[in-house]
Amino acid sequence: HFGEEDYRRALINLERVGLRERAHQRADRLSGGQQQRVAIARALMQEPKIMLADEPVASLDPATSHSVLKYLQQINREGMTVICSLEAAFAVGVQAGEQAVEAARRVLDTQLAVGVGGEAGSLERDGLTGRG
Structure with missing residues (x-):
């Protein structure tokens, strides 16, 4: 319990x-x-320091998709970096409620993630780079 x-x-x-x-x-x-x-x-x-959302609106209608993305945007405005993959074609990094990076069909690496907003040490500890 x-x-x-x-x-x-x-x-x-x-x-x-x-x-x-x-x-x-x-x-x-x-x-x-x-x-x-x-x-x-x-x-x-x-x-978490960073939230990775893998296709958070897959199979949802447009109004519901908007609602889910609105909550992710609010979480980002509260100070958390949020990265969403959408339609399995690209990943978008959002910082301060604005798109900061679009990584088309590339693996998110430490340098790119740090550019969105983070510290390499924390990314490694959180397991995002596959090291540490």
């Missing part, structure tokens, strides 16, 4: 993605867009 602090943080992160009222509902009972937002809240529980 989870402790009181874990429960408190979970509610905060569900609030960040607009799902606090669904806290006691099973994820498999939620819509596709709500499930994507739960996945974002789960990732936020890990307190």
